[in-house]
Amino acid sequence: MTLAIDTRDLVQRFLDVRRMTDALAARLSAEDQTAQSMPDTSPTKWHRAHTTWFFEEFVLRADPDYTEFDPSYRYLFNSYYEAVGPRHPRPQRGLVTRPGIVDIGRYRSYVDEAVVRALDGGRLGEPAQRLIELGTHHEQQHQELLVMDIKHLFSIHPFGPVYVERPADDQSPAAPQAWSRVPGGIVEIGHDGRGFAFDNEGPRHQVLLSDFEIAERAVTVGDWLEFMADGGYDQPGLWLSDGWATINAEGWRAPGYWQQVDGQWTTYTLSGRRPVVPGEPVCHVSFYEADAFARWAGARLPTEFEWETAATHRAERRGQLLDPDRVHPGRAGSAMVGDVWEWTASAYLPYPGFAAAPGAVGEYNGKFMSDQHVLRGAGAATPPGHERITYRNFFPARSRWAFSGLRLARSAA
Amino acid sequence: MTLAIDTRDLVQRFLDVRRMTDALAARLSAEDQTAQSMPDTSPTKWHRAHTTWFFEEFVLRADPDYTEFDPSYRYLFNSYYEAVGPRHPRPQRGLVTRPGIVDIGRYRSYVDEAVVRALDGGRLGEPAQRLIELGTHHEQQHQELLVMDIKHLFSIHPFGPVYVERPADDQSPAAPQAWSRVPGGIVEIGHDGRGFAFDNEGPRHQVLLSDFEIAERAVTVGDWLEFMADGGYDQPGLWLSDGWATINAEGWRAPGYWQQVDGQWTTYTLSGRRPVVPGEPVCHVSFYEADAFARWAGARLPTEFEWETAATHRAERRGQLLDPDRVHPGRAGSAMVGDVWEWTASAYLPYPGFAAAPGAVGEYNGKFMSDQHVLRGAGAATPPGHERITYRNFFPARSRWAFSGLRLARSAA
Amino acid sequence: MTLAIDTRDLVQRFLDVRRMTDALAARLSAEDQTAQSMPDTSPTKWHRAHTTWFFEEFVLRADPDYTEFDPSYRYLFNSYYEAVGPRHPRPQRGLVTRPGIVDIGRYRSYVDEAVVRALDGGRLGEPAQRLIELGTHHEQQHQELLVMDIKHLFSIHPFGPVYVERPADDQSPAAPQAWSRVPGGIVEIGHDGRGFAFDNEGPRHQVLLSDFEIAERAVTVGDWLEFMADGGYDQPGLWLSDGWATINAEGWRAPGYWQQVDGQWTTYTLSGRRPVVPGEPVCHVSFYEADAFARWAGARLPTEFEWETAATHRAERRGQLLDPDRVHPGRAGSAMVGDVWEWTASAYLPYPGFAAAPGAVGEYNGKFMSDQHVLRGAGAATPPGHERITYRNFFPARSRWAFSGLRLARSAA
């Protein structure tokens, strides 16, 4: 059952989300907002423009009162919607120095005003309102990407710039690992239609599970240091074949952003390079590393169905979500949603009966359903209000630039 | 329940399998057996030696009466068993010109005699006998690879050599597409332990399925020509994102080995280049192409669970399996096992409760359980006696050099 | 004979050159100054900082009164001086978003003042003064690179930004090709020591030449269109083997920056994309293309010795040098210096007796003396006062982003 949309709530949500993007960008110079550090990432400038393009393309273009801001933007700021027409090649986004951030700020204001005016003027029916709602969730996804991408860019800088100052780390240890048992049986998986969800979270359907156990907290930095000390990165028997090939080709011997400085492990954070904190959840590990760690620990990753079932049983606590004054996971606690995304054992595939929406907007999620793994929960870069227990995040097994960690599971005795 | 092994049957099976490998190689010159056409493939010479190494390494090495044939072979002919020690880098297998095929023939005879002598002499207990049984199935896998690899090598040759002559193709059309309905519910999936199976076929476990329909026959060359004529390769909306990127990067506009010659589509077969035959199952398509075709056809690929359930309901007919005098699929019929392997919608992941065997032999299947898709059935290069309804074959989504096709499914109304 | 340096002239020259760099950058936004479009190029921001670093490193560092502006800059803005210490990897220059252009402007002012103060204070002896002089010529080289690099960056932008507006092109035709004969014999080659020269222009030495003829004007766009119309890019017999491989690998069928738009050839200029102008010298061709054109024309490229000898015989006319309000070659005339650099037949090798200066500054030119070809003259991006008849510019044979053209020669009958 889908609820009707309240227009005033929608305007409010729209403006809140739009403001958050600009707040995240406000700490970045024009230079920072221009660079693209690898083909997987995008410039801040581009995120700001592309999220704006989404509203222009899918909402405003149909409005006869609307005048396009700049026709060239349609080409420049389309991400991957093949149905919309040709688009600028992704790896060259960092070379599009014009329009600059001042123009893009004007573009954002122009579209914001047009959307609000159209909503207020009652010119947008429910389908368009649904697209605005979708657009705000789309923009929140890009807020998370923006943070991930800036962190990647700054991590490459030889002197690790500070995005935001924050206090010294909480050095208190994490709770010892503990397990909770979850009964199996036929469970309901997927979004129930109350409130917003992405298309890939449905259809809701039944899955048969066996009893299993799931860890009370995420794997921590301290756990990971034990794994490293035990030669975890040197034992081929712990690794998937593609994982072993990847860590050797890349020279990985620690999580992403970690470096040993004077014999001490440090990690780049958006507050600069700092010593790693044993009580925090480990972050910026690939699926391959998560999988190898679980094998080393005598456990395994949960499937996404187990994860969702376990999360449904828990209290609705949240770990650290996006706070522009922190942008870093909290101490590992009992929340399943927040701090770090958790790799699952599941490949990213459609739920039974899934069909993409018709038209360009249907390219949203379905076409990525191969060659990726599902992560569940949410991370320290996920905007509050964007997280859901049924949310399916996904990345290739080798990716490490998301705020990605893991939680252990095992089959019940 | 695992049955005891009859030693005389085992000797017979061992010798039969070993002879088949040599029969397949007998049509190939020393030069043919040396070349490696891409990193994924191996020289015939290497397949012949590696399958022999398997028996030497896992069976004979423990026999105090056995004297190693040549110590350098342990390094040269290990494929991917990290636990055994260093191994020769895979992409350079075509550069190891020595030992030559005469030496490898001697190595094979030497090991054959040692295995039979040890078995006859009662020096091998049941664990070793199980490893010999595993070794014969391992060798049958390599027979299929040998055929695939030679086909790939010859396909690159500018004049498409003939591996075996065979008569003109049967031009009779395939039956029209028809569907059969399979009831859902809780089904049993995986091998039941009667007779041999690979570790990845278990543990047997329960899966919940909805009712579905499955096509009576595989998708044919004729069907594929319609897809091509309808611009199937030019419509991004039909493709997964990685699929669209792959076909454009590779320039694919038809199945593997197809070329247009004087306006007519032809395909390289092991009997030389021939016009494509509309009544045959389409072959040498990637997962991406199979998935796009299914979407175009208003259907989808079956999951591996649906496939196995449907196959269990069918009569035990077999399509074309490996016949050294043909090595090409037969006309598309109602058999689900044979002719072409069928891509499923399932990623290659462990069954619940799967654990690899301890020791080097445990590297057999489990470590490949990421970044691949499952194919079910069997193909025209699969040795008879090697096929099973529970068999899980797997390749990366972009692979086309297996004898890979597809069968459509759809959810029941 | 090297003349003494007049300090007041030096201060003036220093300030003039420094101002020109900032004038060139002033039309570029922070975003424009940040991007790096290929590994061969550098961001404007980097050119501005690196030329400043040169004075800090080689002149000010020895001054006890000098306080370093920022210690991290030593690492960030070293280009290739191995003797100075580690340096930031070249292909990632576009990712160093901090310091930004405001900081770099401050860095420039700070160093400018320090240099002038040190000169005025009489604290810099002749060796340091020579290094300042060298630094100004070094900065002029980077002015030319800055212009080349911005042109390359903007040429990739889908909508070809305008760096500077300029009037419509002069469409008057070039003079017909004509030849002038130059007598051979033993000639003097290289700089005579009067005024500044780079180390690679000496030692002056004797070379034996035969009589030859040299074209009165550079090869024009109109000439090149004839070459293209005659299938010049399709005849392997015209091309060096590496040239043929290069144009086919790159898909080159016209000079750099040319594109056919509605059946008309256009070229990207710093005033935007415009129709090509037949009376202008052809520009942005590789050595391979210059060599093939010459063969097609029944001629050849001059050696750098022939070129220098011919230039010495000519009147001291100059073609178009760097004019920030034009930045584009003039109509092909009789000047040998200006408009476009001219590829010669000579590989870039040391003159007999050449030895690099001791210390880091000796890495200036000598270490590039392999795998490159010599260009002579000067181009429309060469700052006035930087050009010399003995100047030896050099690029790999495949390079096209310099303002590079050609002039024909032939042996005298």
Added chain:
Amino acid sequence: MTLAIDTRDLVQRFLDVRRMTDALAARLSAEDQTAQSMPDTSPTKWHRAHTTWFFEEFVLRADPDYTEFDPSYRYLFNSYYEAVGPRHPRPQRGLVTRPGIVDIGRYRSYVDEAVVRALDGGRLGEPAQRLIELGTHHEQQHQELLVMDIKHLFSIHPFGPVYVERPADDQSPAAPQAWSRVPGGIVEIGHDGRGFAFDNEGPRHQVLLSDFEIAERAVTVGDWLEFMADGGYDQPGLWLSDGWATINAEGWRAPGYWQQVDGQWTTYTLSGRRPVVPGEPVCHVSFYEADAFARWAGARLPTEFEWETAATHRAERRGQLLDPDRVHPGRAGSAMVGDVWEWTASAYLPYPGFAAAPGAVGEYNGKFMSDQHVLRGAGAATPPGHERITYRNFFPARSRWAFSGLRLARSAA
């Protein structure tokens, strides 16, 4: 002045050269003759066929009495003659397993008989006879390549096969380095037309040289060990920029084929891996290494003009040329021709007045005149009778698989 050809001498030379090729191949199995170890090399099988193709294409094809052996060979065994038509891509030569070595043996005999019959029958005029003569020199070039290519292939084999057994190495030390002075002035360079020469050795012309000194012997293994011990590979100031980049990208810290085994330097030779021999000339070094060594030694490489002039002054002694029972340089002595090819300071460029011959055979040498350096002398893989003082060999600066060493020069005081 070109002498007339004596037909009987030509038949004899033709048969001698043809037999040498087969003698070199006779020690190699079908497998050895098939593999191609890198894009720069070719399979033995291919060399044997291509040298035969040369006679068929350029001599026999014009003979109306001649029937082509197999039409597919024209495509398969063309090397780089664009004018002859399409050709098989070079990096895939190792994948053409058919025809095999038996067929290629028959092809060789067939063409041998046809050439001799045509010569004996007086059907070939002087142009054709000149092409046969050229063909024998062409085949000698390929004999050297065949040896180089097999050495490269075997060097990659994990157990370094023995091509030919040979006695223990002569451990006597080389003579101390000494210099001989050569007077400069105007010298004649290039072939004088008496006897055979390749087109690139002419036209003979005058060059002006200064007085210089040249080393009495080549640089030895012992000299090179000193260079290594002094950190030669670790001092950027000794290296050309492209050289420094190359040795670091490739990880070179010693000449090609050298490996440290138990603290002792060894080198792969065609008689297997052996300890390096201090009294032998260093071999398998790149131009970059030769250039850096010379700089380290306070000397330089001679230009090819200096080299040729010095060689003309020497007695006509020869060092080690191709001996199929050795295939390895001799002890460093005073001969300038033999043992190892010597890198010169000269880029490979046309002599003044050079023009390629018309037609396909004109593609012989001229089209490689860029991006390479000249080597002079001859090496231990150069067939006797193929060497000449005016011979210009050439390879890219990074190549090491030729038998390449160096000799020092310096300008006279």
